[in-house]
Amino acid sequence: MMPDPIAPATARTVRIEVAGEPVDGLAGQTIAGILLAGGRLSWRRSRTGRPRGVFCGIGVCFECLVVVNGLRDVRACQRRAVDGDRVEYQQDDVAEHANGQGLSIPDGQGGDHG
Numbered sequence: 001m002m003p004d005p006i007a008p009a010t011a012r013t014v015r016i017e018v019a020g021e022p023v024d025g026l027a028g029q030t031i032a033g034i035l036l037a038g039g040r041l042s043w044r045r046s047r048t049g050r051p052r053g054v055f056c057g058i059g060v061c062f063e064c065l066v067v068v069n070g071l072r073d074v075r076a077c078q079r080r081a082v083d084g085d086r087v088e089y090q091q092d093d094v095a096e097h098a099n100g101q102g103l104s105i106p107d108g109q110g111g112d113h114g
Contacts (some may be wrong), residue, residue, distance in 0.1 A: 014083040025081050032057070032064050032076035042077075043089050064089045 011026040016034065025034030032054045035043060036064040042051030044065060057077050064076040067088040076087075 016081050016083070016085040016087055017086045019089055021060075029075055029081055031066060031068065031074075031079050031081050031085070031087055034081050035076065044091055055070050 010084055011028065013024055014027050014029075015022055015024050016031070017023070018035065023034055023038055025037065029037070036054065040053070042053040044052045044063075052063045054077050055061045059075045059078040062073075062075065063071075066074050066076040067074045067090050068079060069086050072090060
């Protein structure tokens with residue numbers, strides 16, 4: 001029997017640290033992909049307290065924000081995990097942080113989709 005020509009090759013494992021805990025994934029996976037594969041569906045909360053994680057999966061909605069290696073506002077659905085990444089949950093809203101930096105963001109534009 002011939003091997004499947006489109007089957008994925010054996011992937012290299014990467015280990016990232018998420019909120020202080022080691023989590024394994026596969027090379028090429030996004031941070032969101034690793035979190036989802038590990039059973040984590042949400043990792044932040046909206047202003048109203050509702051759970052947030054991946055919503056659109058294409059980097060448009062900003063619901064999946066995390067802090068990676070000290071860099072805030074990283075979209076977990078867009079950032080490929082790199083072995084040794086340190087990921088922390090980002091609990092504040094982009095608009096709250098931006099307004100604290102003197103930027104003007106209109107009311108109702110803070111990323112809380114319900």
